[in-house]
Amino acid sequence: MTNKTAVVTGASSGIGAATARALAAEGFHVFCAARRSDRIETLAHEIGGTAVTCDVTDQAQVDALAATVGDSLDLLVNNAGGALGIAPVVDSDPDQWRQMYEINVIGTLNVTKALTPALIASGAGTIINTGSIAGHVAYEGGGGYTAAKHALAVMTETLRLELNGQPVRVTEIAPGMVQTEEFSLVRLGDQAEADAVYQGVSEPLVAEDIADAITWVATRPHHVNIDLIIIKPLAQAAPHKIHRES
Template sequence: MTEESRNATAQNQASQSDSPQNRAAVVTGASTGIGEATVRALREEGWTVFAVARRAERLAALEAETGAVGIPADITEDDDVARLLARVTEAGGVGTLINIAGGARGADLVGEANTEDWEWMFRVNVLGTVKLTRAFLPMLRATGEGTVLNLTSTAGLVAYEGGGGYNAAKFAQHALTGALRLEEAEHNIRVIEVAPGLVRTEEFALNRFGDQDAAEKVYEGVEKPLTAADVADVVRYAVSAPHHVNLDQIVIRPVAQAATHKLIRKR
């Protein structure tokens, strides 16, 4: 390679890295928990953030507080996804897609599975991720340095009793993340998976069990469970690292949770 070619290559790489799109992200699940904390973490670093969730009133408050652009949308609905893509495109586009929306419902044994709960978990955790990713891939490819980060769970790596539906949905999301990484490497898109263990958030356990007392028991006796801010800080670092650095899979747990089956509770 000639000196002139090397300089041209370096200038091209610099122009890609300096593009406003590469400091702009779509963050789903932004109305609460890890999604909301991720919006805050990225805005503190000066990113342009399109915060996506169904609850418009929460997004409006987050927008007023952080300067993020709130876009109410249901990521499982094709019309909403198309409208979201159009809004982001009109605003200049992004180079990073952060799929955080998801959740769990119920803790039934497989033999007693609630079909509606399972369908909801697959729709939100798997199909929502697929629909957003499919919609934004052309934009991410066009930046030359796109990033997709999927928030999965340690429930997508190790099964446990009473977790069949959530395990199945998160295992599927973990698998599609791996396939996406293989498929998009030729387009210079890095694909990151962040898989948290026990995280104490405002709504996750409450939404899963539908009862405040049951939700509190999940964290009972656990010293310093992870917080949404802890996970958001890891997400922020992963998407802010130099683009050639791909943190393929990050497993994050509190020290008290040595493994899925080993959680230290102090009475």
């Protein structure tokens, strides 16, 4: 895998950071893209990659990312995303819905548009979008997030159809419950409430589990396209069905 290049957005923590480390271990030179410069600079130094400060919702910063990457790219991992709030639809804050749509959908669109020419130019490109089971199953309190992730899922499917005949694979990785340091805290805004999400769940997924799946997809022979992987911990049968030990 020497001389392969990868871009990972949302690389400053959680799944993004774990993915950058896993890809580097497979020989990829990783462009670590995220808004928090200090974090990605530390990560890039650790793995021998390149830090690129980038808010995926800012077109100028996305264009700068594409310029840094150059004319050829082997792998794009669109991982930047997130959830805000758990209010019922009729009580939701429209601004939170807009924020979730901007980062999960429009941000992914911006980066994909900017980097697809380089993926095609590589002759063997791969796009992996980090979705969610929220993009495949609705659940109460998740209206804004499920709407955004459903949009990401169908955008991924459409992209695969439209790139058919080009040397670019397109995959969605859709995790269920993953315990990371920030996802639930950002969503709920309270550490105690964030901790309660995982209470009684003996083994939720961790970021490295998703990074392992992403790396496995990226390292298949290029004629093999994995359309979709839905990954849940054993304790989770569905978003609303989770075994918790007392």
